[in-house]
Amino acid sequence: MGQKVVLKAENILKVYPNGVVANKDVNLEVYEGEIHALIGENGAGKSTLMKILFGMETPEGGKIYLNGQEVKIDSPKKAISMGIGMVHQHFMLVDSLTIAENIVLGAEPKKYGALMNHREMLRISEVCAEKYKFDINVNEKVENVSVGIKQETEILKALVRGARILIMDEPTAVLTPQETKKLFEELRILKSQGHTIIFISHKLNEIMEICDRVTIMRHGTTVETTWVKDTSPQDISNKMVGREVVLHIEKKPANIGNVCLEAKNLTYINSIGKKMLDHVSLKLRSGEIMSVAGVEGNGQSELASVLTGVTKPMQGEIHIFNNQIEKYEPAEFRKNHVVYIPEDRMEVGCAVGMTIKENMFADKVDRYLKGRIFLNGKVMNEKAEQWVDDFSILCTSAEQTVSMLSGGNMQKVVAARELTENVEIIIAEQPTRGIDAGASELIRHKLVELRDQGAAVLLISADLNEILELSDSCIVMYNGKINAYFEDTTHLTEEELGYYMLGVKNQSEEEVRAML
Numbered sequence: 188m189g190q191k192v193v194l195k196a197e198n199i200l201k202v203y204p205n206g207v208v209a210n211k212d213v214n215l216e217v218y219e220g221e222i223h224a225l226i227g228e229n230g231a232g233k234s235t236l237m238k239i240l241f242g243m244e245t246p247e248g249g250k251i252y253l254n255g256q257e258v259k260i261d262s263p264k265k266a267i268s269m270g271i272g273m274v275h276q277h278f279m280l281v282d283s284l285t286i287a288e289n290i291v292l293g294a295e296p297k298k299y300g301a302l303m304n305h306r307e308m309l310r311i312s313e314v315c316a317e318k319y320k321f322d323i324n325v326n327e328k329v330e331n332v333s334v335g336i337k338q339e340t341e342i343l344k345a346l347v348r349g350a351r352i353l354i355m356d357e358p359t360a361v362l363t364p365q366e367t368k369k370l371f372e373e374l375r376i377l378k379s380q381g382h383t384i385i386f387i388s389h390k391l392n393e394i395m396e397i398c399d400r401v402t403i404m405r406h407g408t409t410v411e412t413t414w415v416k417d418t419s420p421q422d423i424s425n426k427m428v429g430r431e432v433v434l435h436i437e438k439k440p441a442n443i444g445n446v447c448l449e450a451k452n453l454t455y456i457n458s459i460g461k462k463m464l465d466h467v468s469l470k471l472r473s474g475e476i477m478s479v480a481g482v483e484g485n486g487q488s489e490l491a492s493v494l495t496g497v498t499k500p501m502q503g504e505i506h507i508f509n510n511q512i513e514k515y516e517p518a519e520f521r522k523n524h525v526v527y528i529p530e531d532r533m534e535v536g537c538a539v540g541m542t543i544k545e546n547m548f549a550d551k552v553d554r555y556l557k558g559r560i561f562l563n564g565k566v567m568n569e570k571a572e573q574w575v576d577d578f579s580i581l582c583t584s585a586e587q588t589v590s591m592l593s594g595g596n597m598q599k600v601v602a603a604r605e606l607t608e609n610v611e612i613i614i615a616e617q618p619t620r621g622i623d624a625g626a627s628e629l630i631r632h633k634l635v636e637l638r639d640q641g642a643a644v645l646l647i648s649a650d651l652n653e654i655l656e657l658s659d660s661c662i663v664m665y666n667g668k669i670n671a672y673f674e675d676t677t678h679l680t681e682e683e684l685g686y687y688m689l690g691v692k693n694q695s696e697e698e699v700r701a702m703l
Contacts (some may be wrong), residue, residue, distance in 0.1 A: 190218055191218060191219045192216050192217070192218060192219075192252075192255070193217055193218065193219040193253070193254060193351075193352060193383050194215075194216075194217040194240070194251075194252070194253055194271075194352055194383070195215065195216050195217070195251070195252040196213060196214060196215040196236065196239070196240065196249065196250075196251050197214055197249055197250045197251075197252070198212050198213070198214065198248065198249040198250070199212075199213040199214075199236065199239060199246050199248070199249035199251075200212070200213075200246055200247045200248030200249055201232075201235050201236075201239060201244060201246045201247060202247050205591065207591065208407055209232050209235040209407055210232045210235050210236055210239070210246065210249075210407055210408070211407050211408050212408050212409075213232060213236055213249070213404070213407070213408055213409050214409050215236065215402055215409060215412075216412065217352070217383055217385060218383070218399075218400070219381065219383055220378055220381050220382070220383060221378070221383060221384075221399040221400060222374060222378055222383075222384045222386055222397055222398045222399050223383070223384065223385050223386065223398065223399065223400050223401070223402065224386045224387075224388065224394040224398040224400070224401040224402070224415070225237070225385055225386070225387045225401075225402050225404065226387070226388065226389070226391075226394060226401060226402070226403055226404070226423060226427060227403060227404030227405055227427055228405065228427055228428060228593075228595055228622075228624065228625055228626070230406075230407075230581070230592070230593020230594070230595060230596060231404040231405050231406065231407065231427070231593075232404050232406075232407040232408070233387055233404055234356070234387075236404075237273070237354050237356065237385070237387065239251070239260070240260065240266070240271065240354065240385075241260070241263055241266045241271060241273045241354060242260040242261055242262045242263045242264070242265050242266040243263060245261060253269055253270075253271075267345075267348050267349070267350070270349055270350055270351040270352060271350060271351075271352045271354070272344075272345025272346070272348060272350030272352070272353050272354070273345070273353075273354040273355075273356070274338065274341045274342055274345060274353065274354070274355045274356065274358060275341070275356055276356045276357040276358075276360060278337050278338065278340075278341055279341070280329050280337060280340060280341065281329065282328070282329045282330035283328065283329075283330060284328070284329060285325065285326055285327060285328055285329070286312065286323060286324070286325045286326070286327055286328075286329060286332070286336070286340050286343075287308050287309050287311075287312040287313075287325035287326065288308070289329055289340055289344065290308075290311070290312045290315070290325065290340060290343050290344050290347055291308050291311060291312065291347065292344070294347070294348060295308065296308055296311065309325060309326070311347060312325040312343065312347070313325055315343050315346055315347050316343060318380075319342075319343075319346065319373065319376055319377060319380070320372075320373065320376050321339050321342075321343060321373060323336060323339055323340070323343075333366070333482065334361050334362060334366070334482055334483055334484070335362055335363075335366035335369060335370065338358065338362070338370065339370075339373070342373070346377075350382075351381070351382055351383065352382070352383045352384075352385070353377070353382060353383070353384045353385070354384075354385045354387070355384060355385065355386050355387065356387045357387060357388060357389070358370060358386070358388070359388065359390060359393060360620065360649060361482070361483045361649050363482060363651075363684075363685040363688050363689055364651065364681045364682055364684075364685040365682075365685045365686075365689060367393070371393075371396065371397050374386075374397060375397075386398055389622070389624065389627070390650075390652070391420035391423055391424065391624075392420065392652070394415065394420075394423070395415055395420060398415050399414065399415060400412060400413065400414050400415060401413060401415055401418065401423060403423060403426045403427055404427075405426070405427055405428070405429060406429075410426050410427075411426060424624045427624055427625070428624060428625040435656070436628075436631055436632060436635060436656055436657065438635055438657075439639060441474055441475055441476075441638070441659040442474045442639075442641075443472050443473070443474045443475045443659070444472055444473035444474050444641065445472060445473055446470045446471070446472050446509075447471055447472060447473050447507065447508060447611065447612050447643040448470075448471040448494070448505070448506070448507050448525070448612050448643060448645075449468075449469070449470050449471070449505070449506045450467060450468055450469050450470075450493075450494065450503065450504070450505050451468050451503055451504045451505075451506070452466045452467070452468055452502060452503040452504070453466070453467040453468070453490070453493055453500045453502070453503035453505070454466055454467075454500055454501050454502035454503055455489050455493060455498065455500050455501055456501060457489070461667075462667050463486045463489040463667050464486050464489050464490060464493065464500065464503075464667050465486075465666070465667035465668045466502075466503070466668070467486070467490060467503075467664075467667070467668065467669055468503075468669070468700065468703060469662060469669065469703055470703055471612065471643045471644075471645050472643055473611075473641050473642065473643045474638060474639075474641050474642075474643070475638065475643055475644070475659050475660060476634065476635070476638050476644040476646055476657050476658045476659050476660075477643075477644070477645055477646070477658060477659065477660045477661065477662065478645075478646040478647070478648060478654040478657065478658035478660070478661045478662070478676070479645065479646065479647040479648075479661075479662055479663075479664060480648070480651065480654055480661060480662070480663045480664070480684050480687075480688055481663055481664035481665060481688055482665075482688050482689065483649060485664045485665050485666060485667065485688075486664045486666075486667040486668075487616075487647045487664055488530065488616070488647075489667075490647070490664070491527070491529070491530070491614055491616040491645075491647055493505070493515075494520075494525070494614050494645065495517060495520050495525060495527040495614050496512075496514075496515050496516050496517045496518075496519055496520035496525075497517055498515070499515035500515075507520075507523040507524075507525065507612070508523070510523070521550060523612075524609055524610070524611035524612055525611075525612045525613075525614060526550075526605040526606070526610055526612070526613050526614070527605065527613075527614045527615075527616070528601055528602060528605050528606075528613070528614070528615040528616060528618045529601075529616055530616040530617040530620065530647075532594065532597045532598050532601050533597070536597070536598070536601040537589050537597055537600060537601060538589070539588070539589045539590040539597075540588065540589075540590060541588070541589060542585065542586050542587060542588055542589070543571065543575065543580065543582060543584075543585045543586070543587055543588075543589060543592075543600055544567065544568070544571040544585040544586060546589055546600050546601075546604060547570075547571055547574055547585070547600065547603055547604045548567060548570075548571070548604075549604065550604060550605075551604075551608060554608070555567050568585070571585035572584070572585050574603040574607060575603070577603070577607075578599040578600075578602060578603040578629060579599065579625070579629060580592070580596050580599045580600060580603070581593070581596050582596065594622055595622040595625070595626035596626070598618070598619075598622050598626055598630070599626055599629065599630070602618070602629075602630050602633060606633050606634075606637060610637055610642050611641075611642055611643065612642065612643045612645075613634065613637065613642055613643070613644045613645070614645050614647070615634060615644060615645065615646050615647065615648075616647045617647065617648060617649060618630050618631075618634070618646070618648070619631065619648075619650065619653060620648075620649065620650070627653075631653070631656070631657060634646065634657060635657065638659075646658060651681040651684055651685070652681070654676070654684070655676060655679060655680075655681065655684075658676050659675070659676065660672070660673060660674050660675065660676060661673045661676050661679065661684070662699075662703075663684065663687040663688055665687065665688065665689075665690045665693070666690065668696075669699050669703070670687055670690065670693045670694060670699070671687040671692070671693065671694045671699065672694065672698075672699050672702045672703050674702055
């Protein structure tokens, strides 16, 4: 592999209008034809740096060089014209259009000056897919394809526009092991054809497998760039966080007790008529972490919504401590000691315009009344500062506005609110998605600690390593149904889980119901 520096960021400084210094003295050198990992805690400055390189943000200081020439990248359009493409974590596709239509969207080939040249659109899409060995039907509508194919569509969109440098933000976050393996094969083909890939990920095992070099960021600056072959996951983690990080969570054998929460034949049809929950039944017991695995969109989010009172099922029952729930409201479920860490911390988990303290007490104000009207401010202040300390929330004080925090620290605020005081049943939906090793470690340890204290935990996660690390039992959802149940996850593998997630393997309904 050649050592030509194709993209260089030098002494980048980015200060947001609210005073947050997101990047300071950031340096990055990327070689032509390499897969270069960028890793760091949430709030370390990775996303800001990538937005600067893709023209979505303008730095206050520093220089960017492309093929040795200093450049100004002041818009995504300019970045694309320079051969820099970006595949965002949240896909930017139009579901009602075909893959080919999405690939050329905004750069459609025309005939007679105005009309879409449909034949040329198909030719361009098919030639590009064939060149990079993407096995994809470009006539298929995006709404009908898997997450893996949607990601391939995003990659082809960038390649058709001439991208030689591809920035990929958490590309495997929602992929099965089989889809990840396919993606890595495609990335190696891109690399072999001279493309350069910047690979942003929190998954250390994937960085070790696919990347040539890794740049580590911490607290808004770059700490080190090293060859992957010369480092280790433990070393990378320690440098990211600035301390020793425990990558493997030791768990005592589960002391499983009685059923705390039972769901019977839950059925839910969404607004477009798709059956997202199809007679789902499960039993969650005290002292147990039961995980829910599945490719995104197979009913996991709807299950979380129903089990927390956010959504009312069209059919079925929920019993908590043997009492049937009649009123589907979050307050009713909280009254029955069900707490919820939602997937979307920005929209659902936090009131970002309020303070850390206000968010922490949002669900428990009534416990801190002094008399009938006034709040016991002194006790609340003490508790808030204690939780800030216990959950290692990086902030000036509990009076700081949540919007000023990084994603990882926002998630810690949610965890501090939900995982303190009277915790008996926990619904944790993607509790560590998109957050750094340090924050993930803290939240995972807390879930295990509460499980050991007798809490029942339902862990909904797309991170199969997290599922295998934390859970005692596991269900797999496919097409709105539970298509597998593993009472003991000790010998379960990511590959085996992946087959059930893709629907390649299925347990019969009788088998599932008998075990549950």
